[in-house]
Amino acid sequence: MKQHLLALVAALGLAVGGVTAQAADTVKIGLMAPLTGSWASEGQGMKKIVELLAEQQNAKGGVLGKRIEVVTEDDGGDPRTASLAAQRLTTRDVVAVVGTYGSSVTEASQAIYDEVGLPQIANGSTAIRLTEKGFKHFFRTAPRDDEQGRMAARTIDKLGFKKIAILHDNTSYAKGLADEANALLKSQGAEVVFFDALTPGERDYTAILTKLKGANPDVVLFTGYYPEAGLLLRQKKDMNWKTPFLGGDATNNVDLVKIAGKEAAEGFYFLSPPQPRDLDTPDAAAFLADYQKKYNELPPSIWAMLAGDGFRVIVAGIAGAQSTDGDKIAEYLHQDLKDYPGLSGPISFDAKGDREGEVYRVYQVDAEGNFVLLKL
Amino acid sequence: MKHGKLFAVVLLAALLAAAPLFLNAYQVDVLNSIGLYGLLALGLNLILGEAGLFNMGHAAFYAVGAYTAAILNTRYQIPILWTLPLSGLTAGLFALVVARPVVHLRGDYLLIVTIGVGEIVRIALVNDIFGMTGGANGIFGISRPQLFGIVIRRPWEFFYLIWGCVALTIFLFLRLKQSRFGRALNYLREDEVAAEGSGINTAYYKLAAFGLGAAWAGMAGTLFAAKMTIISPESFNFWESVVLFMIVILGGAGNIAGVLLAAFLVIGLPELFREFASARMLVFGLVMVVMMVFRPRGLLPARGGRFSPVTLARGRG
Amino acid sequence: MEEFFQQLTNGLAVGGIYALIALGYTMVYGVLKLINFAHGDLFTYGAYLGLTLLTSLALTDRLGFALGVLVLVLMVMGLVAVLGAILERAAYRPLRESPRLSAVVSALGASIFLQNTLMLIYGARFQVYPDNILPATTLHLFGLYLPLMRVLIVLASVAMMAALYLFIQKTRIGTAIRAAAIDQGAARLMGIDVNRVILLVFLMGPALGGAAGLMVGLYYGQINFTMGWVYGMKAFTAAILGGIGNIPGAMVGGLLLGVIEALGAAYLSIAWKDAIAFLVLILILIVRPTGLLGERVADKI
Structure with a gap:
């Protein structure tokens, strides 16, 4: 029995250490999302959105002439799992990371990405202090509390x-x-x-x-x-x-x-933040139609949509910086990306990596259950 | 110890010590996680495995230690590793105070009480008790540990810190197991009435096991706080206690090697199953059931005392 | 005073559900000394199966409200009972002669498995019962607001518990279950088929849990795959509170826990509600180490 157990441990070690095949003609973008656990519905929505966007971008020729590959890791919606997910993404040759949903979960991963110079664009994390720590590679498409x-x-x-x-x-x-x-x-x-x-x-x-x-x-x-x-x-x-x-x-x-x-x-x-359909960007309307067609449902929430914006911003950053270098992408996003047409409206980042501009609106639910934008 | 077994242990230890040389940062970090849970589980093993006290609230003691370290470090600028003995002490004392009135309860009643203690501690932390725990935000900005002038920050540096602690723990707990104390605990687990009849002060030994196991959890908490640099109540929820409980029982309650092996599996397998994406926890649950069904006494069951007269004489002390 | 009584009824309605689930824990524990941690997930299966049957068969449209719901309850109870029996067969029977805690770990593994199976089948998003099935009448009595459905839920739980109690106390099979709970070996010698008793317990407990899941779905409307964990934990607490292994104890424990929670939230603090409930539990156990109605078991020497 002991032999078997040793073999099992060895196998475990080998499998965790399995070498991932590398291909030079793809650009890998990481996605960290809660695929399991309490926020699994958000995470699975994030994954669907980012994958669909990647598919569409690849149909348009990818970025820098290369195909985009999305590498998804489950953060389980909890900080410890998130730190492992982040470590794993840093070893999988991604050039930037989208995610994640919860603030404390994002926080557990921030330092890990920053240390290796990977740009991270959080989508649902609104806690103020995330951008008060001086991380040069951290951005968010979500507004602040x-x-x-x-x-x-x-x-x-x-x-x-x-x-x-x-x-x-x-x-x-x-x-x-x-x-x-x-x-x-x-x-x-x-x-x-x-x-x-x-x-x-x-x-x-x-x-x-x-x-x-x-x-x-x-x-x-x-x-x-x-x-x-x-x-x-x-x-x-x-x-x-x-x-x-x-x-x-x-x-x-x-x-x-x-x-x-x-x-x-x-x-x-x-x-x-405004619902996608309350924006008059043709992008958002078209994307929602495509999403509906592919998955036969609507995205779970605006937060998952903001992951999509994170992905698009990264693609824009890579194209704008003409590079997959983390520092260059981050620099471009900080300085040169102005009013990028995101699904959730124009996107610019300030020096801290926060999204500029007022994004909040007031909505009210009407008798039919629709969310109606209020003009106050 | 037989030569073959000694050889296997040395080989395994050497392999582990060299692991950072051929593993990447993520893989080393998985080993760090395993080491941390190994430490916690070894502490729980004293309570649950050796003394047979059903404790499903071990995360409470882990939390007390982590928060003690974090508060001392962020408020009073005490270097994080120096807080190690103090957080152990706090967690141990806390366990004694909590366990004192309930330690005589029968198995399953003790189980729910420890679950309750775990939840009460977590809720207290969330509600910012004493105005010191930072509520749901937790405590952030915990400084990196320093050892011999080296700042420990990268996964492989933590690897040696954590696994050094694990090695020390194994050594100490093996000694403890052989001692009069360890044998008294086992006696307690096997037959409490008979143990009491032979003059063992059961309440004392039960409390001692609780205190010591909790102190270990407290110290593991310090390491956790140092590694994450941010701690929040959700890291110490009921699920953590459940995971630790599973590790000890799956490993074979009372067997140190078994508990460590189980830490490898319980923490390592969900990582291994990342390929399954959303289905990874499903596979994990299934594997837990299958492992239990095929190894009902744990992976490496604890063997009943076989003590040579020499060790017995030494333990009499 | 009005608020006090309102809170009391709030607590009883929640407690009725806890009690129904607690019965499953306590029955299994009584016979097998096993804490079936997957029981909460069987409750969740009841809620999901109920939703699927309700929407796919359109029972209430075809049979009318009362008969439709009745048929639905019976179908869900039957299906969840079968699931419980399968669970026993696959995850617990192989461990019957093993240390007790091994079966607990197997139960935890089964719980993870069941929960994630649901997530993969139905998706992670909240599922919602159609909201036009039940009469949305609210009774207004003595200044209290009592939604009709809440009253029905409490009545239904009490009825099921009473039926179970009579079954256990008055029938031959019930007597066999009690005998097996006291001493399996002796029961076997008396010609009782202990395996069948265990199977029966694993049919009845989950059936009640499934019914509770269906009621939660029907009344609260919103279900998700992790809900069994919260309810299961509360129900297990209730079972211990009443004295685990004791059937009236589970009922008393469930109702009492619901009331403690409601009153704790009302008069002490909402945020500390669960902590208050656990504190009361611990205090009760310090005074009565085997719960409210649990029997003192002499140690065998």
């Missing part, structure tokens, strides 16, 4: 709400946004009558809703994610409670209305 916090406070003010309840879910993203909005709301004289966190992943939030209702707010700002938002709306309706809810950008997901039901979702406000 502080921008969204400002937008939340401004929206609440414009809609005329005075007594506000804030509910988050204790994830680093939702808590950050809740704190940001809380401080701004207090400074502009609004009254915050409730501030607490629910436990994500459960089904029954009636206990929390009962407590919220007792606080008697004008509006509830929920900064967490769409599965919980959907359930909150649905159970709120069952309680005959009419107070409007305002969600953060993580509630922007087509499944929100499905979970809540059209009737319960009607009137729900949320903040988000």
Whole structure:
């Protein structure tokens, strides 16, 4: 038996160390995404989008006359797995990396890419501090939490709400946004009558809703994610409670209305970067049509679309820098890429690697379950 | 120890020591992960394997150690490796305090209590207890460890740090196993009533096992904090405890070599299955069931005490 | 005061589901001393199978609401029961003579396998039950809002639990199950086919878990492949709280846990809710080391 076990260990070592074939006529772009775990739906959407974009780009001749190959690694939505995924990508000859979704997951990988000079373009990571560390190779197509916090406070003010309840879910993203909005709301004289966190992943939030209702707010700002938002709306309706809810950008997901039901979702406000179809770029419309054709569904969320933008920006960077060198691509993205026509609107990066410009909009769900852009 | 076995161990150790020479950064990092879980699992093995106490909340002690190290390092600028004994101590003491009132519970009741402790610790960290844990963001900006003037940052440098600790642990725990203490724990596991009848202070030994195992988890936590430079509560969730539990049982509770082998498999296999993309955890789950079915007592089952009179005399101390 | 009673009903509705799942844990534990960590995933299968059957067969359209749901419940219970039996055969029976914890690891492996199978079949995205099947009436009694479905869920859980209790206490097969739980060897000597008892337990427990999954799907609407992990953990806690191996204990434990959670969230802190629940559990176990209704087992000497 011992012999067998030794052989097994040896085999394991060899297989992990398996040599990957190298081909000089391809440009490899890495994608780090949560293919398994709680955020698997986002990750799988990211993969589909990036693969379709790569396919289309290759049909147009690839980049620098070479074919693009997407190398995907699963980060499992957790930091430790992400650091391994990042290490693995650095050994697979990729020239740049797209991803990933969660902020803390991205954070675990940042230093690894930066150390070897690989440009990384995160798509769903909005935590402020990611771009405050001075990494020269880090970019994101997602906006930052502080921008969204400002937008939340401004929206609440414009809609005329005075007594506000804030509910988050204790994830680093939702808590950050809740704190940001809380401080701004207090400074502009609004009254915050409730501030607490629910436990994500459960089904029954009636206990929390009962407590919220007792606080008697004008509006509830929920900064967490769409599965919980959907359930909150649905159970709120069952309680005959009419107070409007305002969600953060993580509630922007087509499944929100499905979970809540059209009737319960009607009137729900949320903040988000613009939906692709609210942009008049022909690119976005065409891409969505292609996506629908290939996968017979719509992309799960704007965050997955932003991974697509990350991919396109990298391709533009390689083409613009005329090089696959990480430093040159990063330099090009910092300095020369201005108002690149992304799927989610024009993209430029500032010196920190943050996306420039205001991207947030306010949406409301209508009676048919559509997300309608509000002009405030 | 038979010559053949000694030879195999030396060969394996030499192979491992030379691994960074022929492996790339990713592969070395996988070995680092395995080493870290090996350390944690060896600590858990004292509690679960040697003493037979069902602990499915080991991540709590791991977290206490990691957070102690991170707080001391980021707030008081204490070099991270110097915090090693202190985080071990904190985690060990924490375990003693928690285990004291519950250690007499029967197996499955202890299991849920340890799960509960793990969850309470995680929730406390998420809610920024004492205003020191940084909530869900965790603590970032932990400095790199320094050893003999060398800053440890690259995977292969961590490799020698982590596996050095593993080697030291193996040595210490093998000695412990042979000692009176180790035999008392095994007796406890096999038959608590008989052990008590022969004059073994069961509560004392159970607590000692808990404290020592937890202290090891705490020190592993320091290494983890040093390696990641950022820690957050989600790294210490229930799933981590489950993984450690699986490693110890799969390896063959109470067998050090078995536990290390299982760490290789449980941490290494999901990496190996990366080719399966979305299906990799499915394959992993299946392999776990199959391995258990074919090796019901673990990969390398612990053998009942065979002690030579010499070791017995030494252990009497 | 109104809010207190509202929270109490909230807790009971959640607790009813916990209790139904907890029964599966406790029955298996009673006979095999095995913690079936894959039980939560069988609950998830109930929710997914229910959705598939509901949408593909259009039962409620053909048979009307009441009969359609009834047929659906029976079908889901049957299918999940078969799944439970297969699980027992493949992952647990080979380990019956092994150390107890080996079977626990096998159960954990099975749980990972089952969960990821669902993800690959249905995709990782949340699945949603059609929202026009159930009557969306909300009763307004004594100042409390009681959605009709919540009331029905509590009633259905209680009915199923009562039926199970009577079955275990009053029938010959139930007596056999109890005998096997006390002493398998002696039960075998009395002519009880212990293997069949175990099979039966692995049909009944998962059937109830599957029914709970279907109810969660029907009422909450949203299901995903990881939900069994959360519910399973809560239900296991409930089973221990009541005294694992004890059937009324699982019911009491489930309802109590739901109420503790709701009241803890209402009057202490929402964010600390789960920690409060575990703390109460630990305190109860310190006072009563075998749970609320668990029997004290003398150590064999």
